[in-house]
Amino acid sequence: MLAAVLIFIVLPVALIALAFRMKPLVETDRGRGDALGAMRAAGGMFGSHGLAPDERAVREDTERVRFDLDQVKTRE
Secondary structure, three states: OHHHHHHHHHHHHHHHHHHHHOOOOOOOOOOOOOOOOHHHHHHHHHOOOOOOOOOOOOOOOOOOOOOOOOOOOOOO
16 A cells, blocks of 8 residues: 555655756757747757748638539438
8 A cells, every 4th residue: 555655646746846846958948939849849850941930920822612512412
């Protein structure tokens, strides 16, 4: 019983407390924008292209898809 308490309660609580006190190995990036780090994650997966991000987003000019279901037979 004591071993189960140590493994399932004390050990996880101690590891969580230790995680909050640890110093990060890499200095955090204090740049502007990209709060969630999406550009850094994409650069790690696909290679960094070295270009600055767009200042404003532009929507794609796409048309709405319309389905013609008149020729489909109904189930019997």
